[in-house]
Amino acid sequence: MDEIVRQLISRRRFLQVAVASGVVAACNPTSTGGGAPTQGASAPAGGTGGSAPASGGAVSGTITVSYPDEAGLKPKYVEQAAAAVKAQFSGADVKIDLQKIGDDDYYTKLLLALDSNDAPDVFHVGGSLIGELADASYIEPLDDYVSQWPDWSQYPDAVRSGVTYKDSVWAIPYGLDMRWLYYRKDDLQKAGLPADWQPANVQGILDAAAAVKAANEPNVLPYALYAGPAGSSGTADHAFVPLLWAYGGELQDKDGKWIGDSPATRKVMAYYQKAYDGLSPKEILTETKPWTAMREKLGNGQLALLFEGGWVYGGWASADKAATEKNVGYTLHPTESGGPSFTIGGPGTCWYISARSANKQGAWEFIKAFNTAEIVGKLNAEDPHPVARADAAKVPEFASSPYLVASTEALAKAKFTSPDPAYSKVIEAIQKATARVAAGELGPDDAAKRYTDDLTQALGADNVTSQ
Amino acid sequence: MAIGRRRRLARNGLYVAGLSPAAFLLALFFVGPALWALASSFTNRALVGIDAANPRFVGLDNYARLFGDPDFGRVILNSVIFVIGSAIIGQFVLGLALALLLDHAQRRGFLATNLVYASVLLAWVNPTIIAGFLWVAMFDFYNGSLNTGLHQLGLGPVDWLGKGPMLAVIIANIWRGTAFTMLIFLGALRTIPSDIYEAARVDGANAFRRFWDHTLPILRPIAALTLLSVTMATFGTFILIQTLTNGGPAFQTEVIALYAFHEAFQAHAVGYGSTIAVVMLALNLSFAIVFLRWSRARA
Numbered sequence: 001m002d003e004i005v006r007q008l009i010s011r012r013r014f015l016q017v018a019v020a021s022g023v024v025a026a027c028n029p030t031s032t033g034g035g036a037p038t039q040g041a042s043a044p045a046g047g048t049g050g051s052a053p054a055s056g057g058a059v060s061g062t063i064t065v066s067y068p069d070e071a072g073l074k075p076k077y078v079e080q081a082a083a084a085v086k087a088q089f090s091g092a093d094v095k096i097d098l099q100k101i102g103d104d105d106y107y108t109k110l111l112l113a114l115d116s117n118d119a120p121d122v123f124h125v126g127g128s129l130i131g132e133l134a135d136a137s138y139i140e141p142l143d144d145y146v147s148q149w150p151d152w153s154q155y156p157d158a159v160r161s162g163v164t165y166k167d168s169v170w171a172i173p174y175g176l177d178m179r180w181l182y183y184r185k186d187d188l189q190k191a192g193l194p195a196d197w198q199p200a201n202v203q204g205i206l207d208a209a210a211a212v213k214a215a216n217e218p219n220v221l222p223y224a225l226y227a228g229p230a231g232s233s234g235t236a237d238h239a240f241v242p243l244l245w246a247y248g249g250e251l252q253d254k255d256g257k258w259i260g261d262s263p264a265t266r267k268v269m270a271y272y273q274k275a276y277d278g279l280s281p282k283e284i285l286t287e288t289k290p291w292t293a294m295r296e297k298l299g300n301g302q303l304a305l306l307f308e309g310g311w312v313y314g315g316w317a318s319a320d321k322a323a324t325e326k327n328v329g330y331t332l333h334p335t336e337s338g339g340p341s342f343t344i345g346g347p348g349t350c351w352y353i354s355a356r357s358a359n360k361q362g363a364w365e366f367i368k369a370f371n372t373a374e375i376v377g378k379l380n381a382e383d384p385h386p387v388a389r390a391d392a393a394k395v396p397e398f399a400s401s402p403y404l405v406a407s408t409e410a411l412a413k414a415k416f417t418s419p420d421p422a423y424s425k426v427i428e429a430i431q432k433a434t435a436r437v438a439a440g441e442l443g444p445d446d447a448a449k450r451y452t453d454d455l456t457q458a459l460g461a462d463n464v465t466s467q
Numbered sequence: 468m469a470i471g472r473r474r475r476l477a478r479n480g481l482y483v484a485g486l487s488p489a490a491f492l493l494a495l496f497f498v499g500p501a502l503w504a505l506a507s508s509f510t511n512r513a514l515v516g517i518d519a520a521n522p523r524f525v526g527l528d529n530y531a532r533l534f535g536d537p538d539f540g541r542v543i544l545n546s547v548i549f550v551i552g553s554a555i556i557g558q559f560v561l562g563l564a565l566a567l568l569l570d571h572a573q574r575r576g577f578l579a580t581n582l583v584y585a586s587v588l589l590a591w592v593n594p595t596i597i598a599g600f601l602w603v604a605m606f607d608f609y610n611g612s613l614n615t616g617l618h619q620l621g622l623g624p625v626d627w628l629g630k631g632p633m634l635a636v637i638i639a640n641i642w643r644g645t646a647f648t649m650l651i652f653l654g655a656l657r658t659i660p661s662d663i664y665e666a667a668r669v670d671g672a673n674a675f676r677r678f679w680d681h682t683l684p685i686l687r688p689i690a691a692l693t694l695l696s697v698t699m700a701t702f703g704t705f706i707l708i709q710t711l712t713n714g715g716p717a718f719q720t721e722v723i724a725l726y727a728f729h730e731a732f733q734a735h736a737v738g739y740g741s742t743i744a745v746v747m748l749a750l751n752l753s754f755a756i757v758f759l760r761w762s763r764a765r766a
Contacts, residue, residue, distance in 0.1 A: 131516075135517045136513075136517070136519035138515075229713060229729075281608070282716065285717065286632065287608065
């Protein structure tokens with residue numbers, strides 16, 4: 001146990017340092033992320049060095065590929081990758097199962113399929129789930145595959161370590177997660193704030209929200225802060241966790257124990273109480289997928305402030321690029337003292353191979369065909385994420401976007417959550433705690449104490465501590 | 468003895484043969500899963516993590532955790548309020564009232580009877596998830612019909628699901644489920660011959676006395692069964708609530724079935740979720756025993 005914890009901690013620190021040097025370099029056209037020769041943007045799918053570690057022979061049979069997509073941006077690239085596999089291996093067929101449902105629903109369906117030995121060969125879920133999927137023996141380690149894949153050298157160490165758990169690589173990411181504090185320049189200006197507004201500290205967000213509220217613009221919500229189970233993982237990644245870090249807190253202590261009640265936790269809860277005292281709408285607690293409404297509102301100026309995933313910018317830009325560039329500002333998350341601002345990073349959605357797949361080599365060929373520099377660059381330009389492989393940053397569609405360049409640079413200031421298999425349970429406890437304060441059921445101090453109780457309930461007393 | 472048994476078997480053979488497919492299906496789809504849940508409740512079975520790969524027997528740990536769970540009391544209380552509000556007061560009483568009115572209207576040959584009948588049935592023939600979304604469309608803060616209507620009248624939006632979440636889900640469930648009790652009662656009312664009422668009327672009994680002395684005693688056995696079935700169905704329902712509030716805000720509408728679902732499929736703790744389901748099953752069984760005794764005692 002201790003060894004694992006040490007690995008996680010050193011891994012996270014490593015990630016922070018490595019991101020600064022690796023991915024940022026990827027955006028700089030004069031530098032390449034790795035030493036090995038690149039296959040270039042138009043490299044044929046499959047590559048030359050991607051021979052099978054196990055069989056070594058040609059790929060045949062059916063490869064089942066399953067992925068969720070509500071936005072509709074991925075199908076053409078999945079089909080392109082499938083066509084490339086079929087063109088390269090005449091005996092292979094690719095069966096694509098596109099699920100037009102949300103990520104949470106997809107994950108539940110997938111787990112039930114994995115549990116009943118009915119999983120697809122390749123599937124597509126968040127990289128933060130690597131720990132719990134690997135521990136359950138659902139997924140195949142990819143070390144033997146990537147070691148024979150020349151393109152792997154294009155993946156900066158930071159990205160590699162983001163998909164490494166217990167010394168193995170488990171998934172291949174295409175785009176990384178990062179988040180921004182978005183603000184509407186037009187709404188803030190009407191409230192007497194500058195168009196290039198920057199929060200001086202965490203309190204600065206609430207102050208700006210209060211100014212927007214005081215300006216009393218019709219149909220403009222000041223601020224949206226995700227809370228409760230309705231906010232899904234956004235309650236943790238887009239609200240509680242960055243706030244906790246902003247107040248100098250951590251999710252886990254040095255021994256890997258999850259921290260419940262602490263001075264920082266109480267400050268976060270007090271922040272929630274202030275935000276839900278008329279600044280952030282309570283409907284977030286009961287709306288089905290509240291982020292849908294909040295993202296839409298920020299995009300059309302009906303919401304002034306929102307901390308959200310970098311990828312949501314794509315929806316606004318595709319609806320009205322000029323208006324988005326004019327009115328939507330983005331900045332890093334401030335800290336309590338006004339110290340260095342930061343963002344929260346993650347490995348994004350990744351491709352995995354099922355441990356019980358009967359066609360692992362075929363599955364790997366599909367993953368390689370999807371993760372060419374060309375597809376990775378184009379897809380991330382449409383669905384804005386910093387690219388996972390360095391050479392994809394040179395794809396013109398990606399390199400020409402100032403927003404994507406800024407997002408990639410921001411990764412240097414990103415902190416990452418742990419791929420610990422317990423993190424899902426911690427998110428549930430976070431959802432309960434934030435809902436209690438937001439709904440006005442408990443005050444900040446009591447909610448922080450209940451957070452310890454909920455963590456203890458879910459993880460056992462040995463794994464939880466208070467400060 | 469042996470001959471008697473054989474003769475009895477021969478006599479009942481046809482019944483046994485007729486019942487066995489149903490018994491087999493019930494065993495396969497109800498008894499089997501219930502036993503599986505009971506077995507799971509003694510393990511730490513999970514959908515993710517090490518417990519998914521190697522589930523262990525944990526004895527009564529899950530039960531100890533559940534009864535020490537600070538949210539469990541709240542969940543039980545929510546379930547009781549939901550069942551009393553939507554099943555007993557709502558569906559049962561309203562269903563009976565609707566059945567009496569419709570029966571009366573039919574006996575009198577009122578024209579609009581079938582229209583009312585059809586509109587109540589429409590709520591019931593919808594799948595629950597559709598009914599849920601219909602009410603989301605009604606209650607939704609930003610785009611819901613209620614707030615759009617208020618806006619037309621120049622009134623501010625109301626956070627229906629935030630301010631009165633339990634009332635909102637109770638209303639939705641009453642709307643959805645009333646047709647079932649109405650249908651059962653309407654069927655029972657049809658079996659009452661009109662001459663009973665005519666005789667009562669000749670004797671000078673008013674409407675209330677006719678209901679109290681004649682209708683109610685005839686309906687009593689069926690009422691007990693209806694009450695039992697709506698109580699148990701309501702106790703086990705969660706899709707409507709999941710669609711409307713998903714248990715929120717802050718556990719205010721988290722009922723026991725939803726809690727079991729959340730623990731098993733959102734927290735991925737199948738063992739713990741099964742434990743909640745087993746407790747739910749035990750509570751439902753105790754309801755069944757109480758109701759059936761009550762109906763036998765009175766019938």
